[in-house]
Amino acid sequence: MFFGEKLQSVRELNGLSRKELADKLNLSEQAIWQYENQYTVPKFEVVNEFKKVFNVKAQFFYTEPFATNISKVESIAYRSSDREARKKTKMETTFIDFTSYFLDKFESKLNLPTSPLPLLRDESVQLYNMSTKTNDRLLQLENIAENARKKLDVQSNSELLYKLELSGIYILEKNIGTSIDAYSTWTSQEKPFIILGNKKSQRFEEISI
Incomplete structure (x- = not known):
């Protein structure tokens, strides 16, 4: 089974937009979108081109995704x-x-x-929330930075x-x-x-x- 999510991941890891990848392989941007969303499955010849562009084995695209979405x-x-x-x-x-x-x-x-760091982050939030006046914000940020440097x-x-x-x-x-x-x-x-x-x-x- 071809996993379109793996194609999207390796494309993004290489800093390519769908259009940029499509242009490299003389494909349409829509085709790349369809592969990534598994509306269509790329032919073997296309997968071979993916291998060359991303320097991975074909098996990469046929194994389940392993990285989870922990960054937003x-x-x-x-x-x-x-x-x-x-x-x-x-x-x-x-x-x-x-x-x-x-x-x-x-x-x-x-x-x-x-x-x-978790404790320092909580302290920084508290220090930031102590001031509600706009003209105090810069001073408050300076205090937060100074506290972080000390800790x-x-x-x-x-x-x-x-x-x-x-x-x-x-x-x-x-x-x-x-x-x-x-x-x-x-x-x-x-x-x-x-x-x-x-x-x-x-x-x-x-x-x-």
Whole structure:
């Protein structure tokens, strides 16, 4: 049985829209949509082309999906200047879903320390809600950042990345386009991610903790 969901996942993992994939294979965008939604089954010749494009075995498309949907579009947070560059946000949720699946496999044999992040997140929400005046928001955010730095023992920006990873945040690098430098998200399994893109080296210190 051909699983259209697997085609959609591997397409999104490779950052391709349906139209872009269709153009690569000289197919219609509608055909790709039909394959992914299992309205039609691709011929063997088409599956062979999928193999070449995505560098996977044909068996990949005929085995049940293994990654679960734990990342939501609305949970992905960009910096304010990146908010208009969200055309491929759905693709990023697929990346998070697959990454989390493999992290679970690796970490299933480990005894990981308790992360301070859930408690820190609750404290940050409380601090944020303490102020209701618009002109107090900037000061409130500064207080939240200062509290986070103290709780995570961040002494300087040079050690920020290390301390964030030590606290339990998964920090990864990938190509997310030239207009976005980073984004962050919490999954439904309470896993925090920060994804660094092409501009990560320019202004990493602006990522909100």
